[in-house]
Amino acid sequence: MLRFRENVTEYVGFDQASSEALREARPLVAPHFGPIIDDFYDTIEAHPDARAAITGGAAQIARLKQSLLKWIDELFTGPHDGEYFVRRARIGRIHVRISLPQVYMLTAMDRIRLRASDVLRDAPGVPPAALRRMLAALHQILDIELAIMLETYRDDLLAKNRTAERLATIGQFAAGIGHELRNPLGVVESSAFLVTKRLDQLQIDDPAIRRHLDKIALEVRRSNKTINDLLELARSKPLKRAVVDCRQFLLDTIPLAGLPPSVTVEVNVPPGLPLDADADQLARIITNLLINAGQAMPGGGRVQLDARREGATTVLRLADEGPGIADDLREQVFQALFTTKAKGSGLGLSLSRRIAEAHGGTISVEPSERGAAFRLAIPDSPQG
Amino acid sequence: MMRVLIVDDNLGLAENIAEILQFDGHSTDVAASAEEAMPKLAQLSPDVVITDYRLPGINGAEFLRKFRGDARHPHAVLISAYTDETTMNEAKSAGATFIAKPVDFQVLCRVVRNAEA
Numbered sequence: 001m002l003r004f005r006e007n008v009t010e011y012v013g014f015d016q017a018s019s020e021a022l023r024e025a026r027p028l029v030a031p032h033f034g035p036i037i038d039d040f041y042d043t044i045e046a047h048p049d050a051r052a053a054i055t056g057g058a059a060q061i062a063r064l065k066q067s068l069l070k071w072i073d074e075l076f077t078g079p080h081d082g083e084y085f086v087r088r089a090r091i092g093r094i095h096v097r098i099s100l101p102q103v104y105m106l107t108a109m110d111r112i113r114l115r116a117s118d119v120l121r122d123a124p125g126v127p128p129a130a131l132r133r134m135l136a137a138l139h140q141i142l143d144i145e146l147a148i149m150l151e152t153y154r155d156d157l158l159a160k161n162r163t164a165e166r167l168a169t170i171g172q173f174a175a176g177i178g179h180e181l182r183n184p185l186g187v188v189e190s191s192a193f194l195v196t197k198r199l200d201q202l203q204i205d206d207p208a209i210r211r212h213l214d215k216i217a218l219e220v221r222r223s224n225k226t227i228n229d230l231l232e233l234a235r236s237k238p239l240k241r242a243v244v245d246c247r248q249f250l251l252d253t254i255p256l257a258g259l260p261p262s263v264t265v266e267v268n269v270p271p272g273l274p275l276d277a278d279a280d281q282l283a284r285i286i287t288n289l290l291i292n293a294g295q296a297m298p299g300g301g302r303v304q305l306d307a308r309r310e311g312a313t314t315v316l317r318l319a320d321e322g323p324g325i326a327d328d329l330r331e332q333v334f335q336a337l338f339t340t341k342a343k344g345s346g347l348g349l350s351l352s353r354r355i356a357e358a359h360g361g362t363i364s365v366e367p368s369e370r371g372a373a374f375r376l377a378i379p380d381s382p383q384g
Numbered sequence: 385m386m387r388v389l390i391v392d393d394n395l396g397l398a399e400n401i402a403e404i405l406q407f408d409g410h411s412t413d414v415a416a417s418a419e420e421a422m423p424k425l426a427q428l429s430p431d432v433v434i435t436d437y438r439l440p441g442i443n444g445a446e447f448l449r450k451f452r453g454d455a456r457h458p459h460a461v462l463i464s465a466y467t468d469e470t471t472m473n474e475a476k477s478a479g480a481t482f483i484a485k486p487v488d489f490q491v492l493c494r495v496v497r498n499a500e501a
Contacts, residue, residue: 179465182465182486183394183396183397185486186394186400186485186486186487187394187396187400189486190397190400190404190487190489191400193400194400194403194407197404197407201407220486231465
């Protein structure tokens with residue numbers, strides 16, 4: 001970090017004089033901090049993808065505005081020492097953590113540059129030489145800030161790559177084990193099936209035996225699903241996309257989740273809404289989400305499935321009435337092998353994300369008053 | 385009723401499939417590899433051959449292709465955990481019915497029953 005900072009400050013020519021020019025500019029710009037900050041978040045909120053990073057609603061915006069105020073004040077006040085840049089890197093990390101896409105961060109930062117420059121240019125009675133100094137220093141410091149933020153995004157990307165590599169290794173290993181486990185499971189399953197047949201033949205109808213056979217069958221099915229998920233995670237199947245009727249697709253998919261009768265699914269999707277996807281693969285996401293929703297509501301409840309078009313994207317929303325997902329877990333739930341369930345494999349949602357991303361889409365947890373809400377966005381395929 | 389030969393190196397599963405089919409009145413035999421199945425083909429002249437894709441030595445699809453040209457060739461069933469297009473096409477080119485793992489035994493029984501027609 002230290003070397004990086006020294007390199008960048010030297011490169012953009014930021015020195016003691018620049019630092020002083022910024023302090024000189026501060027009283028001129030300070031009365032406009034409020035509008036500049038509002039403009040910054042208005043820019044983010046105006047764009048759906050950028051807005052998606054802010055999930056805590058008005059309360060989060062208020063908090064973020066407070067920290068931006070501090071940030072912008074420090075930008076002009078300094079002191080622009082080593083400590084300063086360490087703090088700035090921490091702020092950059094917040095943006096990475098809320099997954100504000102890099103491109104929107106750049107645009108939003110540019111709003112600050114434009115607005116602050118305008119304010120300085122419009123300030124009455126500033127000698128031209130002083131104005132030039134102040135503007136130059138403002139550009140220099142903002143360039144350094146950008147460099148720090150981009151570096152933070154890069155560090156984050158490298159960390160993600162390392163995780164992905166590690167997961168790929170685990171995935172291959174797990175897939176190998178999965179294959180090996182399938183055979184003994186096949187034997188267990190077929191033996192249970194044979195016992196059922198044999199009992200029928202002997203005309204024995206014993207509820208206790210039946211119950212245990214059902215348990216065996218259920219657990220074998222569950223294990224088979226885990227193995228299938230592992231194998232799917234370990235390899236990427238090419239997509240077979242086609243435009244289907246979203247409502248019909250959902251109605252066909254819901255029974256595959258095998259939800260108990262106490263869980264009802266309400267589909268609020270107009271007929272004729274198109275969905276451009278590999279229906280088989282997308283059905284895996286929907287069944288995973290439905291199974292999770294069912295498990296989150298052991299006493300029963302309602303799942304709401306909505307869909308609408310946003311430009312060239314079909315956006316599905318699935319909301320349940322369970323306990324919901326804590327804010328700090330809303331990214332973690334998509335990590336492979338992460339689970340909050342006693343019997344979860346931690347594969348369902350990571351597989352879902354992988355399928356969504358293969359479609360060029362996204363899946364995320366949305367803030368919700370009650371229960372958990374997932375947003376699945378699937379853009380139309382480029383060719384058509 | 386049918387004569388069915390089941391080829392799978394997982395003999396536990398092969399024997400269970402055999403037993404399930406016996407419930408339906410079919411006569412069965414098992415082999416652990418294509419190599420072991422070849423002489424049995426000649427001896428038993430089965431009506432149906434069910435084989436796993438993954439076998440020691442040559443795989444299930446290659447094995448099925450070997451007797452596809454025979455005059456009285458049996459009905460072929462290929463079982464596999466791989467449900468990708470390549471495996472499906474291999475089943476097709478071997479003239480086999482494809483069944484995905486984990487095997488749905490009801491489906492398997494129906495396929496064998498229908499092979500009679």
